[in-house]
Structure formats: structure tokens, C-alpha cells
Amino acid sequence: MWNILRTRAAQGQRTAAFPASAPALPERFRGRLALEPTKCEEGCSRCVAACPTEAIDQEKGLALDLGRCLFCTECVAVCPTDALTSTGDYRLATRSREALILRGESLELTQRLSDEVAKRFGRSLGIRVVSAGGCAGCEAEVNALSNIIFDISRFGVHVVASPRHADALLVTGPVSHAMKGAVEATYRAIPAPKFVIAVGACAISGGPYAESSEVEQGVASTVPVDLFIPGCPPHPFTLIDGILRALGRSVP
């Protein structure tokens, strides 16, 4: 017993200071990409060719879809003029699919989803997580939210075991055909009001599996999505930031 208490005391407090201060992320962390289409060289389409998920489009001027992006920065590596750069900004969550498509303006981050969401769930939110054809990368980072470092329960946010206890559905993965029914059933079983969070490139657009005939192109074709959190996978701070913003809580 003494030994346990002594060890526990030595372990100390490890919970991140976020949101009191912005998180310290490693130098090589690949966050939001930034676009300056005016810098593009005439006739250059190296980034389009380099992108593994067709996230970059040039038809109506340079546009980058963060919903398809794997944050691999292959495009940044081939860009000769710094029209594309990788920033260390971990804040990525948006309210609409359209907002994830960058054309040079700044990313319009989500605000409170609605007054009702902020009022009812702002201090207590139960999330039911369904993994639907993902690789378990996003699941690992969603799981990390409940550990002592990120400890999302200090904001009143909990991952719950039953859809009946849930206020929101969080889906990872492109939604395999096998999981489509289960995602629908889980959504139906959550009492209203409720909202849906799509986490990761797969859940938003199909990600690296977008062309596969075995999966849907993300969760939006199965249930309506209210919050998009891109990444492959999103960093736990990206997830916390997105969820707290959607609830109308203050974040750095």
C-alpha cells in the first residue's frame, strides 16, 4: 500500500495545460496546410501530380481539400515557389465539408454548433464512438483523449458505452459496406437532440480508400455530419480543440 502511494506521488500530475495554454507540438508535426495561389508558377501542376488522394485541384484556381488530405506534405516537397506550405497549426475542425476546401483564405474553424448544443451539452457530452472500416489509427487517438495526458473528462466530455447514453456519434473510417447498417442503427438509437462528428480523412472523404468499391466515401452518405475533424489521424489536441469549439467552450 505504502509502495503504491509512494509511486503514485512520484508520478505526479501529467495532464496537459491545454486549454489554458496552447500545446507544445514537435517541430516536425504536420498541421494545417496554407495556400498562396498567387505564388503559383504558370502551368505548374506538380502538387496535383504528387498528391496521393487527389486533394489538390487546379480547375478553378488552386484548391486544397483538407477533408481528403493525409497531411503527408508530398505537395509541399514538390512546390517550387512555396505556394503550398505546412504550418504547425493543429486547429482544423470545421462545421461544413465545404469549409475544408482551402483556396487561399484562412480556414474557417467551427464555432458552437448551435445554442441548443452549447446549452445542453456545453458542460456534459456523451460520445458514442463507432469504428467503421478505419485502420484503428483514428481510434487510437480518440482513445488517447481519455488518458491522463489529455483527460477530456475534465471538460465534461465522456466516451460512453451505449448509444442510449450518448449525445453525439463519432465515426472513424470510410464506412465499410459491412458497417453501414451498424452506423445507421447506432445513430437512430441516440436520443435527439444529437450531432455527428466525422473524424479523420477516411470518415470525411474515404481518405486513402476513396476509390475502393468495398467502402462508402465517408460517413456523410450514411448519417448527416455536423462536425468535421480532418487528419490521418488527427492529433488528440486537434480532436479536443474541435469538440470544445463545437460546444462553444473557449480554446486558444
Place this chain on the structure above:
Amino acid sequence: MTGASLLKRVVQPMRLGHSLPLDSLEPIAFESFASAVDHALQAGGRLLSLFLRPSVRDEHDLHAILALRAGAEQDAHDSSRTTLSGGEHVFTLGVVSTKVGASFPSLTPRVLAAHLFERELYERHGVVPEGHPWLRPVRKWPSNDGATPWPMYALGGKEVHEVRVGPVHAGVIEPGHFRFQCHGERVFRLEIALGYQHRGLLPAMIGGPRKRTIHRMETVAGDTSVGHAWAYAQVVEALGGVRVSPRAEALRACALELERMANHMGDLGALAGDVGFLPTASALVGLRGDVLNLSAALCGSRLGHGLVRVGGVGFDAHPALAQSMRETSCALRAPAQRANTLLWASPSAMGRFEGTGSVSHEVARQLGFVGPVARASGVDVDARRDFPTETYRTHPVGLWFKHQGDVYARGRMRWREVEASLSFLDEVLAQLPEGELRLAEPELAPDSLAVGIVEGWRGEIVHVGVSDSNRTFASYEIVDPSFHNWMGMEMALRGMEISDFPLCNKSFNLSYAGHDL
């Protein structure tokens, strides 16, 4: 003919990092093929992959990739520790080939380790292994109302009942469907139906490699990004005839060990959490985060995305980074050790771990289990020693074995491997060899076959690539360690109580995505 001389005659030897021209794979009579596989396994070898290359005519090529044990069989059954030293156990790699039609006599009655491979090729190619004792699809899922396209195992009788779980589980876990045949709390039998994570990975490889291929390989199983990306890179590099530099190779090995440590620590923490022992659970899950952050310091991604690239690595560890990574990983040892000691010294936790979910040495060996699960049952297998790349040859990792095969043994195994990985990182990061970071991606040699083998944290990962005359993939096979080990979960639960399931599950922690592909 003795087994040894048969093997010598019919098995085409191959080497890791080198490809074999397809026309050197002489098909032999099916009976000799079956005997060769049987003999190879009886002599302590392993079936790494069994796959079919379909042809339009009803004359498909069936290949078995074998790990052949040279010299007398000796197992670590009763030794508690074996540290490898060069040349102690020598395995060689070989392939044996035959032709089959619409059906062939199942190997499974003779070679149990072939059971799931045969089910897979029945599902994928419609070729029937006749006489297979449990011929079912591998990745076709029961529908939402629980109906299956095939009957699942069920017990009859007034006092038995069935417990169905999944595909959606209570926690943040991948989907799968579990059926327990119970009498009260006691589980007679568990059958697991998977396939919910099926993304059609393998057919999409045909005609590749494409620019998205490496990203798909990094997401075969999200917690094994480095392992699968490395196995894939080995295949392409062997087919392209390039050899990565010692520096790139060492950095891959460091990332692989970081991946191993992170997952083992997380699982040990989760095991402690499952028996309500929070001092260890909280600390280890936190330390797991520190390991993931080390991966992020190296390549920007906590899961190692972007590190392994065909021809080398995407990121270098400059001297200051290597030094700081080394210091950080060394600093993890003491707190991790303290948290672990608490767990192993707690009689109440040990009471739950010991004797729970036992898998015997015989079962583990016959069914071909791999990784720490197999080593916890005394099976002497580790690709880092059996098929070492340069860094593992020069810096051999300490291997440990247990013979109990229970949750306790699998847990201890995980901790021993964390310690071994810490020592490995300490040695390798202190003196990273020089060399080019990344060579250009090579063109595949036409009509050839190559194998990639990596000891991921769950066990041996095997990739097999076959190229066509256009220098693209004609077929590609991925064998995640979970493919072998899911059967271990079913075996471990027999005779246990249903409440032992979470503990057994955590001690295996198998990948659904890696199995379902």
C-alpha cells in the same frame, strides 16, 4: 524419401531482399507439395503464406512460402530465457509451388496452420480445399440482425445459452462479431466472425504500385504503420533490386521498436485497467504517449506515418535529435519499471492474470501463432532473429519466452520486450550508421516474386508481391500477425468465464483492420 531430402529437392530457396524469377518456381505434383509443407512444419519450420495466383484456365498456381529450420528442432518450451547470438537458430526462406484446379485436397487435416489460408483462398478465388474441417469465408460478415451467410457454431440443450457481441463494442474498438456458447458463466466455445473492416486492399494492389499505395500500407493496421510500410518497402526494394543504406535501415528499426514499445505499454496499462489496478494503468498509458511523441519528434506523426518510404526513410535523425531521442527513451525506463513493478507485485492483479486464458505450447505451435502470443506459450519464433535485417544482426534484441501461455505470461512478455526495445534504442541511437537517406523508387523486375518479413509488435508481418511482364503487381498478399492469432483468442476462451474475455482480449490485442484488409 526422407522429409529432409524431399525438402531439399522441391523447395526453391530464396533470400530476403532478393526476388525470384517466376519461371524458376517449378510446379511440383500436389502430393509432393503437401508432403513438403508438412515436413517443413514438422521439422520446426513455419508456413508464412499460402496463396493462389488464379489463371483463366482452371490451372491456378498455388505457392507456399516457408520458413525452414536448419538443423535439429529445439524449442524454448522449458527454457525461460534465450538471448540470441548470431547463428544460434538458422532459418532459411523457401517457396514451394504446385498447380491446382477448381478444388484440391485440403492440407488442413495434416497441417493445421494452413486452415485460415485455405479458407481465404476459398473465399477469394472460389477454389475449394476439399475435406477442410471448417470451411467458411474469412471476411464475410454477419448482417445487422445477426443472420450469417453460413451457419456459425452453436450448442444445443436446455441449459446452454448463447451470448452475441458486436459488431459495435462498448469501447473505442474496431468492429467484430463474437459468439460465446455458454453454460452459466462458463464459455464452452467462442467463435469470432470478422470482415467489418474490409476495405478491399489486396485486389486494389494489382496494377500498382501507385502513389497512394504507401499510404494504404501505413493504414493496413493503424497501430502497425511502420511494420507494414517496412514489409511493403522490402517487397518493392527486392523486386527493384535496390538495397537501402544502413542509416535508413537503422532508422526504420528505431521507429519499429518505438511502435512496439508504445503498443506494449498501452496494452499493459489496459490490462492493469481491466482489473481495476489504476496506479499502473494511468502511468503506463501516459508513458505510451511519451513514446508516441518520440515517433512524432522523428517523423512528425505519432503513428510513424511518413517515416518508411520505398528506398529509405522520409526523415533523418540529425545528431542532436538522435541524442535527445536517446535521452528521452532512457528516461522512460525508470518510471515504466516502477509502474510495472507495482502491477507484478500486486497479488490481487496476479490472481486475475495467472491461469487465465491459457494457450498450450502444442496448440500455439500447430496453429502457427506468432509474436509475443506464441512466445508466451514457449514457441521460439521472432523474425528479428529468424530473418534479421542489418541492424538486428549487429544489435540483436534479447528474446524471452514463457511457457504458461496465460494472460500473465503474455503480459510479462510484453514488458520484457519493452525493456529489450529500450536497450536496442539506446545502442542504435548512440551510433547511427552513415548512408543515403532515400534512394529513388525503383522499377519492379518483371515476372518475379519477392517477400518482405518484419517482426511487428504483434508478431511476424509477411508481404508477398508478384510482378507481371508490365512491371506492375500481378498479385499481392498481406499476412498480418492477427491473421494467425485470432484463432488463439478462440482457444484461450475455452473453459474460461465470460468475464475473463476482456482480459484475454487485451492480452492479445489483435488487429481487426489487419485481418480484414
